[in-house]
Ligand SMILES: *[C@@H]1O[C@H](CO)[C@@H](O)[C@H](O)[C@H]1NC(C)=O
Ligand SMILES: *[C@@H]1O[C@H](CO)[C@@H](O)[C@H](O)[C@H]1NC(C)=O
């Protein structure tokens with residue numbers, strides 16, 4: 001029996017409409033409404049689709065509210081307010097209340113994160129094409145924005161200020177907060193610091209060269225840095241660089257990576273993969289605190305390699321330079 005053509009057309013149209021709905025998500029979240037963790041197609045997208053924002057699976061029955069690059073192969077996350085407090089994949093939701101507060105609750109209804117905003121005016125939540133999630137009123141005045149509280153990534157046009165810090169993830173395959181920070185210090189210099197539970201130490205710019213030798217200016221207290229859409233990074237301390245593929249076009253992100261190095265990446269639209277477009281000069285990988293774990297000895301041969309003092313053995317030989325060292329008894 002032959003299936004009538006019009007049924008095929010209808011089926012095709014229905015499938016197409018459904019997949020479009022899946023892809024398009026919602027343009028904005030209005031007061032009194034929620035994004036629910038179970039409704040996977042229920043997320044916000046930026047006007048041209050570059051970014052998406054919704055619940056992101058981080059483990060078994062564990063989800064974090066996030067913003068990610070829609071078209072990168074691994075759906076790279078750029079913002080995650082509750083990365084250290086994932087919620088379950090049942091009954092968790094993000095709600096924009098009538099009083100103007102945006103609240104993330106878990107399965108039991110406990111508040112995991114909120115913007116602490118209050119407004120008598122009408123507000124809505126939107127994801128802008130820059131990747132900024134904004135809560136704004138009818139006059140488009142921004143009441144709250146995700147750009148003010150970055151996670152480990154800075155996007156073009158998002159300023160890094162004296163109030164903000166990029167904090168690495170703890171390791172590959174986890175979204176938990178790690179110990180490497182990229183921020184301004186009290187002398188208004190942008191620096192990389194390891195801020196661990198036992199010690200904290202600056203590893204870039206290197207202490208051996210003075211701030212002046214590295215071309216930095218400690219006398220501008222405005223403490224603001226920005227990456228523009230063309231790929232130029234400028235900081236009030238004179239730190240400056242250009243993406244190797246400088247020019248408007250590629251989508252980029254500056255990320256404090258879990259290995260302690262801050263890197264600029266550009267998205268290859270044809271493959272969805274990231275390519276490196278800048279990394280800092282003179283980061284001594286052996287000086288990156290914690291690289292070889294406690295008691296580890298780091299040497300170049302020619303890549304940073306971890307060895308143990310005598311009487312100690314590799315905790316986990318598989319993990320190479322990230323291995324922690326413990327005494328072998
Ligand atoms: C969105 O896409 C349109 C059409 O391709 C383009 O003209 C516009 O510049 C884009 N806007 C942004 C912010 O990228
Ligand atoms: C996920 O966690 C929630 C809350 O703890 C629980 O109610 C639910 O049964 C869990 N679901 C699965 C599949 O484990």
Ligand SMILES: *[C@@H]1O[C@H](CO)[C@@H](O)[C@H](O)[C@H]1NC(C)=O
Nearest residue numbers: 148159160161162163164224
């Ligand atoms: C930094 O935080 C202070 C206090 O919360 C605030 O008054 C100021 O506007 C913030 N500055 C920037 C550049 O965001």
Ligand SMILES: *[C@@H]1O[C@H](CO)[C@@H](O)[C@H](O)[C@H]1NC(C)=O
Nearest residue numbers: 220221222223224235236237
């Ligand atoms: C300090 O830095 C800001 C931001 O980069 C810049 O606009 C300003 O001109 C600088 N001030 C001085 C005195 O260099």
